[in-house]
Amino acid sequence: MRQHLSAITFFVDDYDNAIEYFTTVLNFTLTEDKATGEDSRFVLVTPPNSSASLLLAQAKNDVELALIGNQAADKVFLILNTDDFWRDFNEMQSKGVVFLETPREEVYGTVAIFKDKFGNKWDLIQTSE
Structure with missing residues (x-):
């Protein structure tokens, strides 16, 4: 059996702000950005040459907001x-x-x-x- 992690959920306050940070400061690649509903997107950023990505999740309630920066x-x-x-x-x-x-x-x-x-x-x- 072969398994690997492909993505880890990472809570953020704003998709575009997070994409900018990860791609310009940490040199990650925006590997996917699809609308999945009203105010919801499927956004993956990936470090160079990595098989695992961060799945950016824009916080939508108090529980999720509390996780930003405190995961x-x-x-x-x-x-x-x-x-x-x-x-x-x-x-x-x-x-x-x-x-x-x-x-x-x-x-x-x-x-x-x-x-x-x-x-x-x-x-x-x-x-x-």
Whole structure:
């Protein structure tokens, strides 16, 4: 049996605002954007060379609104793996991404935690070979 994650729901306040952030700041690709009803869209953004995407979901009620920026409480929500940590770290910093720590070398690779524009924590990591 073969299985893999294809998408993870990611709550946002506005589709277009989120698309702009992910495509211009994090260099994701807009892989799908279809209207699915009144004020509803199926929007996927995907990191370069990734098989998994984020399914952007515009929050529509108080429960969903409370999840924006808080999808994993105060824990790291997502891990963005890269083949060149310093390239991506420097580019992200130049685009205003806030890193919560100085990059560090761990036995598993180079890593630093950052916050996305919504408030979720991510790891940017280049794993050791």
